[in-house]
Amino acid sequence: MSLKDLISPFFVWQRAFEKPYTVGLKPIVERPGAPAYRGFHINMSDDCVGCGSCFTICQNHAIDMVKVDGLEAHGGDSGLRPRFDYGRCCWCGLCVDICTAGSLRMTNEYAWFTTNPDDFRFVAGMENKSWDGRTGGYHRHPDYHLFPPKRIEMEMLAPEESVASFTEVAKGYTEEQAKLEADRCVECGICVATCPAHMDVPDYIHSIRDGDYEKGLQLMYRTNPFPATCGRICTRRCESVCPVGIQGEPVAIRWLKRFIVDQVAEADYARILPNVEADTGKRIAIVGAGPGGLSAAYYLRLKGHAVEVFESQAQAGGMLRYGVPSYRLPDPALDKDIEHIRSLGVEIHFNHSIGRDTAFSDLLDNYDAVFVSTGLNVPSQMRIQGEDHPRVMDGLKLLDDVANGKDPQIGTSVAVIGGGNVAMDAARVSRRLGAEVTVLYRRRIEDMPADTEEIHEAQAEGCIFVTQAIPVEALNAAQSDQVTLKWGEAEMLQDPKGGRPRPVLQEERMHLDTFDTVVSAIGQGSNLDYIPTEISDQLQIKWGKFIPGDYQQMVLNKLFVGGDVANATADAISAIEDGHHAARGIHRFLDTGQRG
């Protein structure tokens, strides 16, 4: 034992003269948690969509999704909110990391005293807590993700290529791409409520991950007999509410749907999909072989009813056939859907117009039920001076001609008026026919009702967009085969009552431009003239549209309606749901005699 070793420990005494670490800090001040501290939860309830991903990821079942007073389920929000049980929470913060909406985070508060243990079970963001309004605390780093925020790009034809032909622009996912994209789904099911047909979206996406495409097809046909079609041109409201899209890009639900259909050969459909039930002896007439009519036909036929469809055109599909250009929806895809419906024994009378070839009242007399889904096929007119000019044509006619293989003779410079999907289709079709295209629209790009994707593709294909432009007159041009369009610039005016801003013409800023053709595509209306007045007088009809009751049933018990002519959304998927729901109503009505 050395002397050094005996003395050395007394070095401790030196510390007696140092400033102490702890004592002396009086009054004792509360030490806040670090700025990124994982403390008590806070949920921005207005941003939360109740997807339940926090519930799913919680490793210790510390979270319940619960109903909360004052919050109702509505499109894109389940109305449920996470309730935390601090008896089980381990403050790992996975719930924060996975939160699709980015509404959930943790504060840096870590002290909470209460005499009632049940207090430690609380709905974050819905109950007042002392840490409300704290800005510090753990939140997900923007570069850190627990699911891929970006979607798998769909391979598209290059614009210079796509504009040269009517070949389908979207090439479809490969299996690898589809699986990667399907992987992004958090399976919350928020989209199901928003999908007009309430398709089992998470389930068929799951089937892609499992590689079980036949099951996927079965799941889709539960609610939609047009998956090949909807997989291409659906308005995909589902994607607009997909929680994955809140902080990233929504799951490409539409493309995944298309992928499943593309994997299964039509020849296998009969084996995979449900077959017709025993004959019921009931007969049902359907007016219009569009998506609404054929959807009703499919589900009614499955139940064993005899179904006859009356179609005024030479082919089935309605607007899908005559209004959607083949570069978006190629005929083989549409035919795949329709052929399966027909293969079940649905009879379609082509070139058969109700009102002309058969009286509407005869249908009501001779069939057990009638489903009407005649769509919107009358183009709205601009009602401006000179609209009857021979070089002014309507967009539906242009698309119809092209679908029928006729040359619409539009020349080399075309003005398309309108901002809806028909306008975009007309513009892109005109580009494919070799014309320079100018799109004139009363409002701004962001106000366009057309699908954003279509707008972008139209732009990429070289369509020139002139927005806030109001046409006021069509004039004779110097050359007889041209037309001069007089249009004025518009200012957007905020409507004090709300709603989208309204354009107001600025008379001092008028322009004259000359085109070979002006295509008007400002909207469509219905033609219900085939219904005699004595019947239509009994029906609820407004703004040219039927107002159906529950199960799409009209006051006349036998009459059910659906599709664009009976709903406000006027898209294929809504028509499909109307048809499905009417089929449900008709079956119920025929089965039990109950009204909706």
Added chain:
Amino acid sequence: MNTVDEILDYAIDQEQQAADFYADMAKRAEKGGMKEIFLEFSAEEERHRDKLLNVKQGDQELHANQAVINLKISDYLVDVEPHENISYQDALIVAMKRERAAFRLYSDMAEKVTEPALQDVFLGLAKEEAKHKLFFESEYDERVLKDN
């Protein structure tokens, strides 16, 4: 029309005529659903009439200086003749044009009279009609110009 009451009586009569016109159209309309639309228009005109009656009795006031948005939609549309098989688009055009004509009439009258009290009444009426025109034009903007 030399007194405020006389002017209001005229205006009330005009609204009544409009209400009757639409009620008549409702009877004659053949297209499904147009009956209800004309009945709605008629009811709208009756509301206007009732408002003017209230003004006359002093229960309500007209405001000559209020700002009313002019969407100018009807200004550039062609005239449409009302008929039995009229479409809802055309029915709206008829209504817009009628309100526009009334607005023009009262505006012109306001310029012609010199007495400030009367001028105020005419201007107030013009503003009322402008509001009605805005009502129909907004309908047109939303329903007919949906894609445009």
Added chain:
Amino acid sequence: MPQPPTHSSSLDMAQPEPIDLSSGKYVKLWQGPQHPGITGNMSLELTLCGDEIVECKTHVGYLHRGFEKFMERRTYIQNFTVVCRIAVPEPTFNEYLYSAAIEELAGIEVPERANWLRALNLEMMRLASFLMWTGGMSGAFGLYTVPNWTLTYRDYILDLFEELTGARIYHMYIVPGGVRNVLPDGWKARALEILKGTEKMMREVDRVMMNNAVFKARSKGLGLIPPDMVDPYGIVGPNARAAGFKRDLRKDEPYLVYDQLDFEVVTATASDAYERAWVRQQEIFQCINLIRQMLERMPDSGPFQAQMPNVLHWKIPPGETYLKAECTRGEYGYYVVTDGSEYVRRVHVRGPSYTHAIAVMERLAVGTNIADIAGLMVSLHTYPPEIER
């Protein structure tokens, strides 16, 4: 480096003479499960003859929570929040090894920056853990000043953890795919400041503890581990290095960024409690040095997480792997088996305490004075939860 051990002598189980408790010669004494001489909850069933221990039986299970079992019921991402609890004072090694094993099996390549951040975390964890151990070690020999110093500085390091990871103990920072966050502004400067203070404090500990006549007298010669005991007993880490084995996974099988760092493996020869403490003291300085190197050289930008699949339904193809890292006590390992499902098939956690605290302890305790049993136990540096997982 000693000669490769011969296996004959060391394999004999401690076979004490038959103990007849009714003879009145012996006393049974339980140390633990709550005892400051045992870092964690565990008990030693001691049989004494006078002051001398004639038999030691270890009892574990006070901290058994069945982690390995319930990891089989949780998804890959959920498990990362669980593993840290397997070694309370050193959760980061669990986080790292679990994540690395999952990444290997899933075929995920972690970005460079994440590797630096992971290594930084591991070294900080080592430092914090050693500081706590230093306190425990000196406390076990009656020096109660040192724990106050070392635990204070451990707390400063936990402050750094709190800032970086959002938590002081269960950081849950290293996650399959990378890390969860990057260094906050000004963090490096604060870290350097704390390292400076820690280094100064450790020099004082050196004078007060390592050069303390009492400490030396009691720890030298205590718990001697002969070199030929090392392999049969699976002794690793500082316990093996103090016996002359130059083994350090950071050097021998470098993981993360250790091949880019400059350090030497510390060894000693006497292989008693004092030398083990000395090795750890040197490793504390080494650790501070490594952290400084990393702070200087680590990249300040770039991704810190690999492209991840959706963790909510993450499936990993069938496979198995065993990954290990050098923790404060030596080889820490994760053996992970996957079967292609969303759940892990089997996880086995290999903690050094498994053998240090049971087989080794039971043998070394025999013949030791009862007063030194706590010091012996602490000198082996064991954490019971990693025994019973």
Added chain:
Amino acid sequence: MNSMLERLSKEFRVTDITERHPGLTTLTADKDVAETLLRELRDREGYTHLNFMTAIDYIERGVFTLVYMLHNYATKSTLSVHVNIDRVNAEMTSIHTLWAQAWTYQRELRELWGINFPGSPRVEEDFCLEGWEEIPPMRREFDTVEYCERTFTSREGRGTVNPREHMAEIIFPNRGGDK
């Protein structure tokens, strides 16, 4: 390394030799040669370090796979030796004479998997469980959730609502696919 593996497959009929990552190779040995093989690896091949031993329950195949993880410090290579044993009356030769730490592992395997190692010291003693009367808990058929529900009461007032089902009930009760 390769020559050694060749020799092992010849002399000990080891199969399924797979390199998992550089430095880690797995192989499967028969139960009856396992002890000899391990001794051979330790004494002749330098695999002096037993990292750990454990078991995997392959209930679907009716076997436990015992895993002996051995390490050679000189060549820095690790061998994972797998030995399949029957799940019924599971029993294995003890290796406590090869590694002094092995008896602890074997005690654990006996308690948590129900695998017996005759002759292993104190193998019958409780390891980390005390008074356990259920089946060995690490066996796959031991259902922890079922056990917890049977043994403990859960806190009152808990309960969760599925967002998708909730929305279906509120927003489209009569629609969607047939239930």
